Amino acid sequence: MDNSAGLLPAEEATLRRLSTYRGVEGVILTNEEGQLHYTSLDNNVTFIITPKLLAFAEMARSAIRDICPTDNLVSLRLRTKQKEVMVVAPKDGIRVIAIQKINLPSQSTQPEK
Numbered sequence: 001m002d003n004s005a006g007l008l009p010a011e012e013a014t015l016r017r018l019s020t021y022r023g024v025e026g027v028i029l030t031n032e033e034g035q036l037h038y039t040s041l042d043n044n045v046t047f048i049i050t051p052k053l054l055a056f057a058e059m060a061r062s063a064i065r066d067i068c069p070t071d072n073l074v075s076l077r078l079r080t081k082q083k084e085v086m087v088v089a090p091k092d093g094i095r096v097i098a099i100q101k102i103n104l105p106s107q108s109t110q111p112e113k
Contacts, residue, residue: 007038011094018098025083028097030054037094053097057089 007015011029015038018027026041034054039046061073076087079102088096 011037014096018096021100023101023103024098025101026099030095030097032092032095034095041099050097053085053087054089054095057087057095061089061091 007029015027015029018024019040026039026045028036028041028046028050029038030036030050034051036046036050057073057076060076064071064073072091074088074090076089078085078087082102084100084102086096086098086100
């Protein structure tokens with residue numbers, strides 16, 4: 001899809017800023033209903049991961065509200081050994097998913113024990 005036609009200027013500025021970060025592999029923007037506005041990833045990957053990540057963010061929001069009813073989850077950060085996923089999912093407004101590759105130091109630079 002990789003086009004930003006129809007995005008608001010603030011959304012385009014956010015996309016430009018995110019894409020300049022080192023290691024960013026992809027960015028996805030959706031509306032409140034999960035309808036795709038923009039993706040820099042392959043469409044198949046986008047349509048597989050987007051609903052899962054947004055549903056996970058909604059479950060995390062629900063858990064936070066169970067702990068403290070006046071609090072609200074705005075962003076969620078997931079980290080694996082190789083990637084980091086940031087989900088910004090406000091109750092209303094554009095939702096952003098950013099995937100970044102983690103730059104781990106090579107094994108030769110780590111001190112031996």
